[in-house]
Amino acid sequence: MSSDPAPSVNPFEFNACEETIHEIYHFLDGELTEEKRRVIETHLSQCQPCDSVKRFEVELRQVVADRCREEVPKDLRERIARLINHELDNASSADGAGPRREGNASAH
Numbered sequence: 828m829s830s831d832p833a834p835s836v837n838p839f840e841f842n843a844c845e846e847t848i849h850e851i852y853h854f855l856d857g858e859l860t861e862e863k864r865r866v867i868e869t870h871l872s873q874c875q876p877c878d879s880v881k882r883f884e885v886e887l888r889q890v891v892a893d894r895c896r897e898e899v900p901k902d903l904r905e906r907i908a909r910l911i912n913h914e915l916d917n918a919s920s921a922d923g924a925g926p927r928r929e930g931n932a933s934a935h
């Protein structure tokens with residue numbers, strides 16, 4: 828008897844592992860569509876390396892969440908944040924030093 832679920836979406840197509848790792852941040856943030864979530868969940872359930880990465884991320888987030896309640900040097904927090912979210916790279920700096928000049932378009 829062969830009880831093979833055979834998912835309609837092949838979780839190992841393309842560079843499934845790379846894709847999964849890339850999407851895992853969005854996956855954990857719940858920013859993915861139902862369909863995408865299912866593909867990743869399926870992949871994670873069948874791919875140990877990716878699953879362990881996910882577990883690591885979950886744990887890391889937990890640690891950071893705990894740590895952030897205490898006083899953590901901003902520098903360290905940023906480094907951890909970057910580890911977690913590689914897309915956090917473009918941190919917007921709100922503080923602009925110096926007065927802003929509103930120049931009317933000076934035609935040249």
Ligand SMILES: [Zn+2]
Nearest residue numbers: 843844874877
């Ligand atoms: Zn994988």
